Amino acid sequence: MEGLRDGIDAVDAQIVRLLDERARLAHRIGEVKLAKGLPAYVPSRERKVMERVVELGEGDFPKAGLEAVFREIISASISLEAPLKVAYLGPESTFTHEAARRAFGASVELEPEATVADVFARVERGEANHGVVPVENSMEGAVTHTLDELMGSPLRICGEIYLPISQSLLSREGSLEGISKVYSHPMGLAQAGSWLRRELPHAALEEAESTAEAARLASEERGAASVGSALAADHYGLRVLATDIQDARTNATRFIVLGRTWAGPTGRDKTSVVFSFKNRPGGLRDALSAFAEEGIDLRRIESRPSRRRAWTYVFFADFAGHPEDEGVRRALAKLEEHTTYLTLIGAYPEVRTPGGPEGAS
Numbered sequence: 001m002e003g004l005r006d007g008i009d010a011v012d013a014q015i016v017r018l019l020d021e022r023a024r025l026a027h028r029i030g031e032v033k034l035a036k037g038l039p040a041y042v043p044s045r046e047r048k049v050m051e052r053v054v055e056l057g058e059g060d061f062p063k064a065g066l067e068a069v070f071r072e073i074i075s076a077s078i079s080l081e082a083p084l085k086v087a088y089l090g091p092e093s094t095f096t097h098e099a100a101r102r103a104f105g106a107s108v109e110l111e112p113e114a115t116v117a118d119v120f121a122r123v124e125r126g127e128a129n130h131g132v133v134p135v136e137n138s139m140e141g142a143v144t145h146t147l148d149e150l151m152g153s154p155l156r157i158c159g160e161i162y163l164p165i166s167q168s169l170l171s172r173e174g175s176l177e178g179i180s181k182v183y184s185h186p187m188g189l190a191q192a193g194s195w196l197r198r199e200l201p202h203a204a205l206e207e208a209e210s211t212a213e214a215a216r217l218a219s220e221e222r223g224a225a226s227v228g229s230a231l232a233a234d235h236y237g238l239r240v241l242a243t244d245i246q247d248a249r250t251n252a253t254r255f256i257v258l259g260r261t262w263a264g265p266t267g268r269d270k271t272s273v274v275f276s277f278k279n280r281p282g283g284l285r286d287a288l289s290a291f292a293e294e295g296i297d298l299r300r301i302e303s304r305p306s307r308r309r310a311w312t313y314v315f316f317a318d319f320a321g322h323p324e325d326e327g328v329r330r331a332l333a334k335l336e337e338h339t340t341y342l343t344l345i346g347a348y349p350e351v352r353t354p355g356g357p358e359g360a361s
């Protein structure tokens, strides 16, 4: 065994030397970006680096491990280029925190904000380079605060993250017997509803501002538990009494990364627009025909009150492709002919969703 460990020591020394070499290159890229006023975080390039690394990894090292290792290597590289600040919908130890960690790794500065509007405001004021907010849940639908902010903001979507939402029961207590009260965000209580009714039928269910706030409350009270991310257990010194207690196993939330500009093309992208059209018969059909005529796959459409005049609406659409693609360019030109208002609110590498619709999976 000693000989094998010597082998590992020798390989580790090589890995560290190579990481240093990579860091020097990233540092130089950072200087070029600074001189040209370009952002440090380039999601399209990260996608290509990841895809290439996973493709190269045909040996014994697991692909998921390669992705995790390179997530952190790239995160450390970003921190060498610029002190990146990322605002997210807090508090700490919530699912949005987990999403931000997934997108940016551990080496960037993540800053919790109290509301979705605060996240937008911090990035708009230039106090943070990027923002991370939830935009839709596979069970509950759109996060309307986020759509409403997107409508009036100069910020653009430059990335997306899907997170399977796994709810856990956390408590100071050692078993379910001692639990008489359960705190969570209303969404957490709803998602774990069947499990709670079955396993803790006599417990009082109490709403909290966030799953993290619920964990804090549970940490201060005997006989209390909370429903939320297992991340919060460490943070508040709680035990994880049960995991995956949410009703549907496919429960996932989609988050977006906000920046000043959208991402460059990767060949597998998504574009987001917001538009409105004259209220006349066939108005929506005509607008959407722009996508059909160009054979562009519409991934999602959502309507919201315009908030300018009562009973008028705007539509949010996500579709496959990038604004630099010829077909998308033509579709957007056609769409514009049918709309009274059209803004491109983002373009970003599309994430494949397990169990998602065809084309997205």
Ligand SMILES: O=C(O)C(=O)C[C@]1(C(=O)O)C=C[C@@H](O)C=C1
Pocket: 026, 029, 030, 040, 041, 042, 043, 045, 046, 049, 073, 074, 075, 077, 078, 081
């Ligand atoms: O290629 C770049 O633009 C880099 O800054 C390098 C690098 C990397 O480490 O590979 C780091 C940050 C970017 O988000 C993308 C890639």
